[in-house]
Amino acid sequence: MRVKTYALLTLILTLFVPVLEAVELKYKFLPGSTYEYDYTVTESSKVAAFKTNSTRSPVKTSQKFTLRAIDFQEGSYIIDVIGSGGTFRRYIRENGALSGAPGETGQSVPFLLTFPAGDWKVSERHQIQQTLTAGATSLPATWNMMLKSVDNDKQTAEILFNCTFKLPEDRLRRKEFAMKGRAIFNYEQGVLQQAEWVSTYRFVFSNREVAVGRELWLFEHQNASSLTLAANKD
Numbered sequence: 001m002r003v004k005t006y007a008l009l010t011l012i013l014t015l016f017v018p019v020l021e022a023v024e025l026k027y028k029f030l031p032g033s034t035y036e037y038d039y040t041v042t043e044s045s046k047v048a049a050f051k052t053n054s055t056r057s058p059v060k061t062s063q064k065f066t067l068r069a070i071d072f073q074e075g076s077y078i079i080d081v082i083g084s085g086g087t088f089r090r091y092i093r094e095n096g097a098l099s100g101a102p103g104e105t106g107q108s109v110p111f112l113l114t115f116p117a118g119d120w121k122v123s124e125r126h127q128i129q130q131t132l133t134a135g136a137t138s139l140p141a142t143w144n145m146m147l148k149s150v151d152n153d154k155q156t157a158e159i160l161f162n163c164t165f166k167l168p169e170d171r172l173r174r175k176e177f178a179m180k181g182r183a184i185f186n187y188e189q190g191v192l193q194q195a196e197w198v199s200t201y202r203f204v205f206s207n208r209e210v211a212v213g214r215e216l217w218l219f220e221h222q223n224a225s226s227l228t229l230a231a232n233k234d
Helices: 002-016
Strands: 022-024 034-049 052-073 076-083 086-093 098-100 119-121 125-134 137-151 156-164 173-186 191-209 212-233
Antiparallel strands (some): 034 052, 086 098, 137 156, 173 191, 191 212
16 A cells, blocks of 8 residues: 555656756847856966976966847857957857857957757767867867756756867877866856866877887876856846
C-alpha cells in the first residue's frame, strides 16, 4: 500500500513540476538599453631555458565597458561598445556572431559566445567554426560547447566551452594555444550575465638530434579572465 501511495505522489509531483528539456539561446538586446560589464584579466608568464626558469608575477587589470543597444535591423542588433579605448560599433546577430564592424574595429571586443541555432538540450554538445582574432591575426578556430545545466527559477543556462585552432609550426618550433571556460546566460532577457575563461599560449623551441627532440627554450603566457554584468538600464 505504501508503495502505491508513494508512486501516486511521485506522479502528481511530476505533473506539477515544470521541466525544461530544451532551451533556445539567443541575444535579445533591447533598443535604448545599456548593459554595463566589469571585465578583469590576470596575466602571468614564464620562460624556461635549459635549466633556468623565470616567472613573472601575476598582474591584474580591471576595466568597465558598456554595450548600448541602438536598433535591430536586417537580423542584426546595432550595438555601440563604449570602453576606455573609445566607442566603436558592432552589428551582432541573434546567435552572437558578428555580422559587421564598420570603421574603427577596436581592440576591446566584448566577450560574446556564438550559439547553435534552435533548441539546445542539457548535456548536448555542439561544435561551431568561428574565426578567432588575436591582435592583427585572424585564425579559423573550432569552438566546442556544452549546455551543462538550466535553472528554471533564475532563467539562466550554464555553458561550458573550449576553443582550439592550429598554429603554424615546424621541426624546431612548436606553438600551442588553448582556451577553456564557462558562461552563465540569461535566456529570458537574452544577455550574458557572467563568464570566466583561461587562455594559454606556449611557444617551444627545440633542438633536433636525429630522431630525438630536446626542448631548449619555452615561453608560456596565460590570461585568466572574468566578465560580470554589473547593470542593465532601460
